[in-house]
Amino acid sequence: MSTEDELAQARKRVLAGGAERYHAANAAKGKLFARERIARLVDEGSFVEDGLFANSLAEGLPADGVITGTARLDGREVCLMANDSTVKAGSWGARTVEKIIRIIERAVEYGVPMIYLVDSAGARITDQVDLFPGRRGAGKIFHTQVRASGAIPQACALFGPSAAGGAYIPAFCDVVAMVEGNASMYLGSDRMVEMVTGEKTTLEAMGGAKVHCTESGVGHFLCKTEQDALDVVRAYLSYLPSNWEGRPPVAQPRETSGADLAAMVPASERQAFDMRRYVKALVDEGSFLEIQALWAKELTVGFARLDGEVIGVVGNNSMFKGGVLFPDSADKASRFVQLCDAFNVPLLFLCDVPGFMVGSAVEKQGIIRHGAKMITAISEATVPKICVVVRKAYGAGLYAMAGPGFDPDATIALPTAKIAVMGAEAAVNAVYANKIAALPTDEERAAFVAERRAEYEQDIDIMRLASELVVDTVVEPGDLRDELVRRYRAAARKDRGFARRRHGVTPV
Numbered sequence: 001m002s003t004e005d006e007l008a009q010a011r012k013r014v015l016a017g018g019a020e021r022y023h024a025a026n027a028a029k030g031k032l033f034a035r036e037r038i039a040r041l042v043d044e045g046s047f048v049e050d051g052l053f054a055n056s057l058a059e060g061l062p063a064d065g066v067i068t069g070t071a072r073l074d075g076r077e078v079c080l081m082a083n084d085s086t087v088k089a090g091s092w093g094a095r096t097v098e099k100i101i102r103i104i105e106r107a108v109e110y111g112v113p114m115i116y117l118v119d120s121a122g123a124r125i126t127d128q129v130d131l132f133p134g135r136r137g138a139g140k141i142f143h144t145q146v147r148a149s150g151a152i153p154q155a156c157a158l159f160g161p162s163a164a165g166g167a168y169i170p171a172f173c174d175v176v177a178m179v180e181g182n183a184s185m186y187l188g189s190d191r192m193v194e195m196v197t198g199e200k201t202t203l204e205a206m207g208g209a210k211v212h213c214t215e216s217g218v219g220h221f222l223c224k225t226e227q228d229a230l231d232v233v234r235a236y237l238s239y240l241p242s243n244w245e246g247r248p249p250v251a252q253p254r255e256t257s258g259a260d261l262a263a264m265v266p267a268s269e270r271q272a273f274d275m276r277r278y279v280k281a282l283v284d285e286g287s288f289l290e291i292q293a294l295w296a297k298e299l300t301v302g303f304a305r306l307d308g309e310v311i312g313v314v315g316n317n318s319m320f321k322g323g324v325l326f327p328d329s330a331d332k333a334s335r336f337v338q339l340c341d342a343f344n345v346p347l348l349f350l351c352d353v354p355g356f357m358v359g360s361a362v363e364k365q366g367i368i369r370h371g372a373k374m375i376t377a378i379s380e381a382t383v384p385k386i387c388v389v390v391r392k393a394y395g396a397g398l399y400a401m402a403g404p405g406f407d408p409d410a411t412i413a414l415p416t417a418k419i420a421v422m423g424a425e426a427a428v429n430a431v432y433a434n435k436i437a438a439l440p441t442d443e444e445r446a447a448f449v450a451e452r453r454a455e456y457e458q459d460i461d462i463m464r465l466a467s468e469l470v471v472d473t474v475v476e477p478g479d480l481r482d483e484l485v486r487r488y489r490a491a492a493r494k495d496r497g498f499a500r501r502r503h504g505v506t507p508v
């Protein structure tokens, strides 16, 4: 049994983390000590730690390299873990693994978000028999995370490496914030890659924050500093309930920025406009939190507030690749729709979509299964869904954006809306190519095409579609926000039911 003094000494040693040289190395990279990260994130004095003395009989392994516990964040309970990279580079020993599993299990039991502050070399290779293969080995961390997914929010801030198995902790989170320059995720280190494949690369080039936030889509927020990463985790959680049974927190309603929605949408569909600007002008000022802003930019997704209530926005952005849907944008949408559906966040689809990309490159990438995944997510989402056709909704793009066949609570058209199997130019070409080719002069061909196009445009006129009940209403852009507020309010009492099956077989 320790004396009071010995206990205080032991506590002090653990709280100091690893040897000074590791602290100095981290500080030189601009990295904070794991305990400082926690202090900066949670409400002051609210952190309650478990397993402080884990592996304390071993030399040089304070807390076994991970800090776990409960805390309050903006007044709400959370569970968290933080790797201490001053202890064997934050690698996982057997107690590390047990502590991580226990805190995730606790988060599920308490029905509160789980936050992962990651900076880790993955499995502690020297201790592998104890931590790797068993029933409560490292694999159990991932199993527990997957079972927790959709039950509680899981958010990760990544400050340093997350090597090998360590890379899966972020991967199983809803979102990952990565600090530029220091954060990286990879299955094999640069040394291992060279040994196995001969490729010479670096952690940054292969799995750095920029790569994952702009190219692979594994990272969701690219952050300049550690503080930015902590702030974005806090912001993310502010839009979500503590668990799947709750409703998202309601905030004080705010006015819009006052920007003119009508003026933002050019009449010619050949002219691009920035859907992110449009969203920002529609929702409560300053409330749009865009997710994966730098990846698959032809589609924008994120949380926002409408009269104080949280919504999830999915919008086509014609500023990038004309707003056409690609495999990555389809994946981005499906994941976000699933996230919103899991946590009772109503969805708003803002359509300006020419359809899915065509051609051999995307077919080889499996555009059909990626598109099918997006359509599956939208079909399975039972939260209130409103589809606003801002400009065009062509082809399967209409289906992927929760068009009328996908049980939306409403399909709203703006006067600029066009809904069609394809645009007029493509349609006339598809149907009349032989007839056009048979005409003798350019003038005759041009006149024929212009006539057919005019007929086509008349056919898909939005007032005709309103009269056929294809859309539920047509509103002026200036009335859109009020219309949405009223409709979401009405849909809030919707009975979402439960599907009588285990789960679908999702196209992957």
Ligand SMILES: CCC(=O)SCCNC(=O)CCNC(=O)[C@H](O)C(C)(C)COP(=O)(O)OP(=O)(O)OC[C@H]1O[C@@H](n2cnc3c(N)ncnc32)[C@H](O)[C@@H]1OP(=O)(O)O
Pocket: 087, 088, 089, 091, 120, 121, 122, 123, 124, 125, 126, 138, 161, 163, 164, 165, 166, 189
């Ligand atoms: C589930 C399957 C798995 O997860 S297998 C895990 C495989 N992990 C790896 O291959 C990562 C190996 N480690 C690294 O690449 C580097 O340590 C990284 C993470 C990039 C950090 O580099 P750096 O900050 O320079 O630290 P460092 O290499 O000087 O290491 C500091 C001390 O920690 C140790 N360490 C590191 N990684 C591990 C590990 N996975 N298992 C056991 N020990 C590890 C190093 O040996 C070093 O110790 P010491 O200071 O020499 O006593």
